[in-house]
Amino acid sequence: MSQLKDLLSNLSPAKLGEAIQKSQIYRSVFRVGVPVSDRKRMLVMLGNVFLHLHPVKVRKSGIRLRFTWCMGGITFFLFLVLTFTGLLLMFYYRPTIEYAYVDIIDLREQVPLGIMREIHRWGAHAMVISVWLHMFRVFMTGSYKPPREFNWGVGVILLVLTLLLSFTGYLLPWDQLAMWAITVGSNMARATPFAGYEGPGANLLTLGENIPLISSTSDARFALLGGTRVGEMALLRFYVLHCVGLPLVAGFLMAVHFWRIRRDGGISGPL
Amino acid sequence: MSSETPNGGTPKPAIPPPAKKDPALNISQRGDRLYTDNGLHKWFAISSLLLFVFTVWMIVDDYNREWRRYQRGFTRLSVLQTELDRQAAAGAIDVAAVNALSAEIEAARVRIAENAATLSEVESRLEALNDEFYSTNQAYLFARAEYDVERYDYEEAVANDPENAEPLRVIAENRLADINQNLEDVERLQIAIEETTTELDSYIGERDRLSSERDGLVAEATQLEAAIVTLDPGLIRTSIRNAPILDFMNPSETVNQIQLQNLHYDAPFLQVPRVDRCTTCHLGINDAAKDEWQQPFTAHPRLDVFVGADSPHPMDGFGCTTCHAGLDRAVEFSRAGHVPDNAEQQAAWEDQYGWYLDHFLETPMLPMDRIEASCLKCHTGAGDVPEAPALNMGRDLIRTYGCFGCHNMPGYEEVRRVGPDLTTIGGKLDPEWVKKWLADPRAFKSEARMPKFWFNSNNGGPEFEARNNAEITAITEYLFSRSQDDPLPAAAPAGGDVGRGQALVESVGCLGCHAVGPIPDDPARTQHRRRFGYNLASQGSKTSADWLYNWVRDPRAVWHDTNMPDMRLTDAEAADVAAYLVSLTNPEWEAEAFPELDEAALDEVTLEFLRTGSTGIQAQEALAEMTLEEKIMTTGEGLVARYGCFGCHVIEGFETAQPIGTELTQPGSKLLNQFDFGFLDIEHTRTEWYAAKMADPRIFDVDRVKRPEELLRMPDFGFDEEQVGAIVMILTGLVKDQVTPDMRNDLTADIEAGRGLVAQRNCRGCHEIEGAGGDIRSTIADQGLWPPLLNTQGAKTQPMWLHSFLQEPGEETLRPWLSARMPTFYLDQAEATVLGKYFSAIDNAPYPFIDTAIATTDESLTAGRELFELAQCNLCHPAGDQMPDRDAADLAPDLGLAAERLRPEWVEDWILDPQAIAPGTRMPAFYIDGVSQLPGILDGDTPGQLEAFRDHLFLTIGNGERAEDN
Amino acid sequence: METIKDIINTLTAPEILITLAAILLFVSARYRHLFYTNKVALILFPAMFVFMAISMFDEDFYLIVTKPDNVPIVGMLFLIPFFTWLSMREAVRNDKRTEEGAPLIEKEETADKVLTWPDLVYTELIAIVLLTVLLVGWSILIPAPLEESANPAATPNPSKAPWYFLGLQEMLVYFDPWLAGVVFPGLIIVGLMAIPYIDTNPKGNGYYTFKERSWEIMTFLFGFLILWVLLVILGTFLRGPNWNFFGPYEYWDTHKLEALVNVDLSDYFWVRLLGMGRPDNILVRESVGFLVVLGYFLVPPMLLAKTIFKRFYENLGPARYHIMVFLLLCMASLPIKMVLRWLFNLKYIIGIPEYFFNI
Amino acid sequence: MNSQRALGLALALTLAAAGCGGGGDEFSLPEGAGSGGAAPTGPAYDPATATASIAGSILFEGDAPEMPPIQMSADPYCLDAGAGTREEAVMVTDDAKLRNTMVFIRSGHDTGLFYAPPAEPVVLDQEGCRYIPHVFTMMMNQDITFRNSDNTLHNIHAFPMVNMQINVGQAIQGMETTDSFTIAEGPFAIRCDVHRWMNSFTAVFDHPFHTTSGDTGDYAINVPPGAYEVVAWHERYGEMTGSVTVAAGETAEMSFTYSEPAE
16 A cells, blocks of 8 residues: 555656656666756767757857857758658659649649648748858858868858759749749850850860751750750759759758868857 | 756856946856846747747648638538428328328237247247357358368379379268258258248238338438438537548548549640549539529539530539639639629629639639630531530631631631632622722621721721722722623513512522621521621612622522522522612612722832832832833732732632731630730730720721831721620630540531531521521511421431432422422532431431331221321321312421331321420420320320321321331 | 839839949948948838838839749848848947957857857757748748749740849840859859958958958958849849839830840941941951950959059969959959940940850 | 638637538528429418409490401311301400400519419310400419310410410310410410411410400409509500509509501
8 A cells, every 4th residue: 555655656747757767768868868957968969969060068159149140050940941841742743744733733722731832932932041141141250261261162052052952943833933934044054155055165166067066955054954945854854953962962061061160160259 | 067956947147247348239248158048938938839829820721721611511501401301301201101000010019019928939949040050051161161172182183193092082072971961951950040030020020011111101301311410420520520630531521523534734735634623612513403502502504414414514524624714623712713704793702702813824714605615625617516606606707707718717728718709800890889898898788798908997097098099999900900701691581570579588588698788686596697698788789680680590600609509599580589689779879989099199009019029219110110000900919918808709810829817726825925915905815805806906006106018907897796705705715725536426527517517508597407596587477487497307307318308409399388498509419418417416316228117017007097087187288199278388298208208216206296396386296295185096005106197107198118027 | 102103213223223232332331330320220121111011002013022932032122131231230349349449249258158058059949940930921821923834835024033043134134144144153153162262361250340351341242232132133123024124113014125226345446436347357356355355354453463452462472362353353344344334335345146255 | 811810710729620610601502492392482472462453444446447257268177167257356345345455464563472373274265266265364384274176176386485385286076185384474376277367365474463355345353452554465456554553442443445556
């Protein structure tokens, strides 16, 4: 009887919590326990694979919104949001010209939580803006200066990748907006010097007298679109780039970017 | 560092040193923390709450779609309706009968109770038997299974190891004996159970029978009650079924869709199968009982033609957007592309549904007054489409006004130019008349079909007057100079009488295609087919009596390509008609004279033509050297080319010229940005553009500054609003959507070709075919004198007879009471065959070989004679040599012709209910709702009587073939 | 009201808008103590908001602003000025403190390090949650755009690139595609990546300041705000059918025409100046253009190295110096070409359409 | 988008309630959904309320045109049975009243009521190769019985514009056929196609306030008190209308005068 009483008294939430925290399972997962002491708080930062991207301690100024605008973090979070919603959208979207457009209509009309498309699209736009603003802030605080020169360079590539991700994604709904935006955008490739058939120097690249190397079916634009106009092949190319190619590269560079932030002294501040 | 507080509280910082700097900068001076935990918690709490709210909002917003409201409403109404039906069914129950049965059941129950002991003994016996049966049967089945294995072992051994097979055979055979024993046991038990059940039934059977009888009386009400429970299983169950996430299993609210693999949503350059989701909201569309339900639940108003499973266009095969257009996959009111029919509806929709026009929708729904345009997707021929009057009017207009002369249009490639041959203009008209005619054809007669090229909205100003007159003069002179006049075959005999001529024109059938002056509206039927031939008003001011005489006497002799049939007029009749037509003059017209040619204006036009291909200076020099004659010829030829006169008229030298108008193969899919709206303030839609263009083809030159030769050239046809609407319907209906041939399998080439020919020859001017036409009837007051309806022509007449009749209609007089006559159309073999096939195809009648041999009995023939006499057919119908004693006008068709003219099975249908086949016919019915009104013969047996009628008609009166008895 | 609209329509013409914006940028930087203050912000941003709100009553303005894909640019219209103002305000404050001999704002806190958990991690979490809320709300209220299905036969007028590339598309007005679409974007990327290596100014590392790096900041702001963001906004809101300019309150009439009377430099030289025909030989014809372009890229570096860029030349050394000046000259070529176009209707400095080589 | 509304809902509703609550309450069944088919649209009319009366005569001014005899040679039977019959278009009594004129109420009666058709049928007889009566009125859905009292073939061919045409052949003497018209419509003819001279005229009403001037040239209609538009219709002379107001228990006098129009 008394044993039962003991048992019951142990069932109070506090005691239960304590018991759980003492259990082997809990300790195997959360090495440190509830980070209530400063020591534990540091250990948490060191012990967690995600959190250890951050140093244990940061400059006060470095966490001020006024200073960082949080734009880098927002950009990364938007990238995660886009990955997640993009994954869901891939279940419903077929990158063929027959179905691309009607699948988007279905997402709007019928698919439960088709709002994922809205989140994906607006998130993508927001990411373009936030990445610009991140660059703007980094410049204005002079944070590209040594020792962060290389990381600035990585950041510039990431910015370009962000624009390319957005650009490739722009085509996928296969509506007039998409097709003509990509047509206008990709038409510029036609004018690539030497590599585009309307670019300067292209008609100098000939075999013998009059066998052109660069024609409308063998130039930079053709390589980009897989055809002479924005069609089925362009859709597939852009889809693969959008869903696999570019995110992989961006993910890899992001890892470098974050690692270099740590290596180069964390969030910048006056020396 | 070591100070730990529970709840993750902040270590109390040391008291901050006084701020050294501008406090506005808010520089924290507190130790190793920037924020307080409570502050962060507060922010976190607020943001989390917001996130929760927004997440809920998102799910609700995503879930709460418009269509759910309709589905809930529909379920609610269905429950209400079923409840009303149930009440009605309950009210209709014969309560007395139910009560009587209940009493009997009670009595039976009492009797059962009296025998309770025996009953229970029988029941327990039955139970024991059932138990025994179960175990015995199981033993039998197991033994069978063992035997199958042993038999296989034996067979296998025989094949592979014959020496050792014998023992196995013994084993299997022993087993077989066991099995037979088992089977016997089982069967014995089955019999025992059956007997016991019968015994039991003798006690309780009566009660059960009575009960099921009583259930039968209330069955309808009970079923409806169950239906209500199925429809509405209660709030909680419905809620669980339709809850977000859970609704992936078996929701009652769901998006309904019709998938159409063969009908495509026509995206540019590719075809996507349609997925019509319209029935998600239009839930009662296929249920005739819901015809008065409010939208969106209303049943389709024409389930006999559309949507209904038995209609020619069933929902599962054709969907909705194939005809209605709109976005097939949308389930939201505006996005689906609903388009209001009028401003009132638009206001109501905006109020009720927040309606807006989705400008990104390529094919918004067609408003009701333009829905017929969709028929053109499948009904691609040039003939009429049943039940589409406006569309047919449009097609008639295109055919009669000859749009295809200048514009390439599908379906009209082989049709000849609509205007008269101008290579013989000199023998028919005089130049003064032609000039005045060109200047304003409708001043000559309001119904003129020739469009107006000059003095229109873009060349009607005073500055154009001299120029227009010069152009008209040049064209006229040019045409006459090229005319090769053959002498007329005969001169008109004297003595033509105007009165007799008028009577002839009004009675022989001219008015099926022609009218004299404006055509009065007739609410009973359309009149546009009477515009097929030229309006006869003012004819006397145009052509001479000689010409008219030759024309009406034998049109083909004057113009071999004419559509005008031969009315088989005698010479005297032709003279009368010519006299009458000559008397129809237009004195105002004759009083006016055409202005003299202004040579300066002519020079200006001539110069335009000379300038093409040479410089301005060269042109000036060339002009200076030309005579007036040469100028006129140059200009005339140039103008014929510029205005494309050869599109409608045969003009020498232009026989193979290319049409000058815009191609109209898919005008309904022409992209909006390819239309030039100019500065016209109209809505930028295809329909509006076409409507404006048809109402005034030059309207888009308004406010434009152009040189004369750049002006729009399409002439003004003077269409009224209705005509404009009809043509716009055709234009918007010719879309690029491709329908696969198998979707048109009911619409055979025979039907399309026949409809085309019927339209081309204007058969419907006089006859009603497929329920439409017979425009001439408006001019004939007495229904009895109307030309025959051809509604069941294919089922009615024998192919051979029809074929020869169509080619030589003058051979025999079928209906002596009619003054209108079937003209000779000079149909060739092929055309007569087309019509024969067509009539047979629409009635699903065999063609061309049919069996007219009649199997009969002598009794039937006798009965036929009696019936024939009783019904006094001979009172009106001539029958062979029996001629009724009546005026020819009161006679009915000669029954002597029936055997070679009619199909036997049709005769039976006809006698059974003449009004059903030819509403308004004089032929009386002798069968009311299928019940014979002629009792006493064949015991009043309707089918027998009908056969007897037929037999008499074909075998006794006519010389039909009697089938061999077998 | 109509007069005000007309005035704004006139003021937003590209030549005026870009000039005004440049002037505003430089003036505000010159008088930054007055301009980048809280007070100005409190007036400026609400005023912008009110201006937008009132403008929404204009049908044409409403149509273009509420086009779903233009929503981000409307956001940018507020975000970019705000963050420009914010960074400049911080810079001004820091400069003031430096002048007074006080430590920088950031510096004061730099010494103090705080624990990442919870201060940073927690605030990041809150930021994530709030951003999610924003995205969800935005997504619920504004459906993603979906127009009619793609149709290669129906070219919309105007056809626009995605909004973030509209700066490049706007450049097409002044340069041929090979420059505006390929070379310049490449140079932008290269130039951005080169910044850390040609900006050797050790000051201003890790804190806001204007005074210590005013040259770098002004160059960057000019490039980013005027030559990129402003051109994006211009391309989005003010370019209509046929890429013609339309004021914010103007109806996009497809019939509107602009006279194409631009001429090449060779025309100016041979026809207008020398009064003779253009030589047949392409190289001779375009020799002036080649001279101008070569001169543009060769002469200024030398001159500048001797004069106002003397300090740079000494600090950077010849290699870095020449790269920097080359990039600067490329950047400057856009406004220079703009001005030449606006003032002289100059089309190409070198125009060899035969080889698609037009500058 | 109902986002704004949904925002309000969001806080208040749990997911299940939001998903599965009521909705669709704004819809309702069409009127008369329960009775299953065409039903009286209003309360039934009580004939006892017809306490007033409209009465009068159809007068004829001038000399009555003489009706020509009918040429019945088409059917030998008729030659006998109908010997001496004259056309019946204009028949004037000795006191100068016009027979065979329809009189009916066009407006003024309560259209909200349901007027039940009389149970007894109208009878149209064919005797001596003519229709009896020559002019009559009836109600919609009222039975009409055609009777052939002649020993020859007749067909009864009604030519309504709105209703279905009827064309029944009656070959046997004494035959009766019953039918009805389901829609109210103005006067139309009934003819025999076998004997083209035979004709009769009727009209179908959705109310009981109609009669003919019969053989006497007088008529009377019982109506509830009220103001009415009264119409007289004659097969040759056409329609005349008049207005009348009548109180309970009173009889309003309403006469019409026809005359042969001047040629």
